[in-house]
Amino acid sequence: MIGSKFDDKYLGALFVAIVISILFLPDVVISSKWPSFHFVDFLMPFVFLAVLKKGGIKKWIEYGVLIFAFISIIFISIAFNDRLCHYRDYFEILKVAKFGVLAIFASLSIRYVNLNKLLNYSFLILVGINLIQYFELFNINYVLKEIYGFEKEVTFFGKNTIGQPASKRMIGLMGNPNNNAIIFLFFTTWYYNPSLSLRKSWQLYLSVLMVFMCQSKTAIIALLVIMLIGYGIMSKIKYNINFKAILSKIGVLILIFGLSFLLDLDYLIDSFREGVDFLINNKYKSTGSGAMSTKGRWEIWTFLFEMILNKPLIGHGPYKEFFYQRDLFSENEYILVWWRYGIFGLLSFISILVYPIVIALKNLNNKFALPLILYTLVIMVSALTNNPMLNRDIQALYALLLGGFFSNDIWLLKADRFIKD
Numbered sequence: 001m002i003g004s005k006f007d008d009k010y011l012g013a014l015f016v017a018i019v020i021s022i023l024f025l026p027d028v029v030i031s032s033k034w035p036s037f038h039f040v041d042f043l044m045p046f047v048f049l050a051v052l053k054k055g056g057i058k059k060w061i062e063y064g065v066l067i068f069a070f071i072s073i074i075f076i077s078i079a080f081n082d083r084l085c086h087y088r089d090y091f092e093i094l095k096v097a098k099f100g101v102l103a104i105f106a107s108l109s110i111r112y113v114n115l116n117k118l119l120n121y122s123f124l125i126l127v128g129i130n131l132i133q134y135f136e137l138f139n140i141n142y143v144l145k146e147i148y149g150f151e152k153e154v155t156f157f158g159k160n161t162i163g164q165p166a167s168k169r170m171i172g173l174m175g176n177p178n179n180n181a182i183i184f185l186f187f188t189t190w191y192y193n194p195s196l197s198l199r200k201s202w203q204l205y206l207s208v209l210m211v212f213m214c215q216s217k218t219a220i221i222a223l224l225v226i227m228l229i230g231y232g233i234m235s236k237i238k239y240n241i242n243f244k245a246i247l248s249k250i251g252v253l254i255l256i257f258g259l260s261f262l263l264d265l266d267y268l269i270d271s272f273r274e275g276v277d278f279l280i281n282n283k284y285k286s287t288g289s290g291a292m293s294t295k296g297r298w299e300i301w302t303f304l305f306e307m308i309l310n311k312p313l314i315g316h317g318p319y320k321e322f323f324y325q326r327d328l329f330s331e332n333e334y335i336l337v338w339w340r341y342g343i344f345g346l347l348s349f350i351s352i353l354v355y356p357i358v359i360a361l362k363n364l365n366n367k368f369a370l371p372l373i374l375y376t377l378v379i380m381v382s383a384l385t386n387n388p389m390l391n392r393d394i395q396a397l398y399a400l401l402l403g404g405f406f407s408n409d410i411w412l413l414k415a416d417r418f419i420k421d
Contacts, residue, residue, distance in 0.1 A: 011054075012112035014046055018102070018400070022393045023122055023183070024129075024173060026148040035091060036149075038392040044098060047105045054108045059406055060100075066355055067100045070348040074318070077341045081317035089318040092340075095392070099399050106403020115404070123187050123203065127210060130172040130180070134213060150175040170213045174393065178386045181219035182378060182394055184210040186401070188223065189374035192230050222381040226374040233361075233370060297331045297385065304330060304339045315342035333383035333390065349389075353380055356402055368405035375401055 018040055027036040051057070057064070071093050078089050132140050141157070144150040153175045157168065169177035184207050191204040211219055307316065316322070318340055323329070330336035338346040357376050360369040379398060382388045389395050 007053075008112045011050060011109035014043065014050065015106065015109040015113050015400075016118060018043060018047075018396070019118060019122060022396050022400075023126055026173075027392075029149070035088065038396070040102075040392070040396055041098075044101065048101055050108065051101060051104050057104060059107075060104055063103075063352075063355060063406075064100065066348065066352050067096060070345070070352060071096050073314075073341050073345045073348050077315050077317045077345065080314050081319070083317045083319070086318075088320055092318045095395070099395055102396055102399035103403040103406070106400040107406040108403075110400075110404050110407050119187070119190060120203070123207070126172070126183075127206060130170055130210060130213075133172055134168060134170045144171075144173075144175070148173065148175060167215060168213075169215045170210070172214075174391075177214040178216045178219065178382070179388070179391050179394060181211045181214035181216040182222075182382055182386075182388050182391075183397070184214065185219060185222060185226070185378045186375055186397055189226060189230075189371045189378065192226070192370065192374060193234075218382050218385045219378075222378045225381055226377055229377060230370065230374050233364065233373065236364070300328065300330065301332055301335055304335050308335075308339050311342060313342045313344060315340045315345055317341075330387060331385055333387045336387060336390075356405070360405060363405075366405055368401065368407075372401055372405045 021039040021043065025039040027038060028042075029036045074093050074096070078084060078086070083089050129140075132138055133144065136157075141154045145154045150171065153171050157171065170180060171177050172180040172183075174180040174183060187207040188204060188211065191201070191207060193201070193204070208223065211223055316339060330339070334346060334350075337349045341348075353376055357373050360366070360372045363369055375398060379388045379394070389398075
């Protein structure tokens with residue numbers, strides 16, 4: 001009995017440590033010859049041992065097949081491209097395996113955590129840190145530069161590449177405004193509930209404001225998508241949604257959108273200039289932190305697609321040095337996966353994202369169903385112009401959410417047992 005209680009506390013503490021690592025801790029650089037390590041990586045041996053001891057893998061068989069298929073395709077692509085001796089390529093396999101193990105662990109441990117309290121406190125702390133970073137208070141940029149390694153991002157924060165003033169895009173602890181927006185969209189999906197009053201929806205609105213302050217166009221599109229689809233799903237499961245309340249919430253969202261522009265008028269000017277210049281001469285490229293114009297992306301996508309046609313089935317393998325040597329960013333995860341692992345890899349990657357939506361739609365009374373559907377859509381939309389599943393924090397956060405959905409069969413009957421309000 002005592003041992004069982006110890007195991008429960010151990011699992012809960014490990015889950016909390018993983019969440020803190022994802023949201024707040026920097027990557028760890030051991031050697032310039034090695035890639036940086038996610039702080040969660042150091043916790044993975046304990047996570048793996050917990051999964052081995054607790055079991056509970058049976059319910060993951062279908063999804064596990066999809067993950068194993070993707071891993072197999074990656075390995076086949078490495079082998080066919082004669083890259084078996086390139087050790088860096090195997091980190092891509094480890095990333096996918098880590099995603100699966102984290103999801104299984106979350107399904108075993110999440111019941112021992114007051115998840116609402118953990119996420120509420122984490123959210124408020126994260127908002128505070130991001131606002132301090134945005135307004136450049138308390139010498140936080142020195143911390144981000146020296147400890148988090150965001151030297152380039154901090155140097156050009158609120159500036160273009162030649163040092164002139166430009167729009168501010170909140171980078172927070174992610175070091176990238178696009179990824180930062182996707183992190184805050186997680187909280188948007190978690191707090192999304194059209195049936196709540198305006199007063200009780202303040203966390204939702206605060207998360208939306210944070211997304212707008214990151215000024216990621218794709219994230220804003222993803223936000224609109226999940227707002228509409230979320231409303232449709234809530235209507236389907238017959239929540240008591242007042243139409244007037246919906247209109248008032250739309251009004252609040254519009255005000256928040258306007259407030260984000262008032263905080264930084266340069267963003268409005270830059271966005272207008274970018275659109276006009278692109279339509280007139282098709283040459284403008286945004287130089288803000290983490291930004292790339294449509295013109296720049298199309299050039300890269302065209303270049304990569306021409307290479308895809310040479311190896312459409314099995315791809316070129318992970319081949320990271322190809323991008324490092326050319327200072328090239330794919331800016332589209334679907335194209336990148338296709339380029340790396342061929343059409344089979346692309347279909348496998350998409351299936352890993354689509355399956356959770358399908359299974360969640362069949363179990364909408366699961367408390368994690370709606371956040372899982374909406375955050376999966378956030379990732380799928382963001383992947384059109386970014387690489388969200390390549391980001392270790394976003395991938396790990398998604399794994400925890402997925403694990404929450406699969407946490408236990410009795411979620412369907414007693415969902416309140418594990419999430420304590």
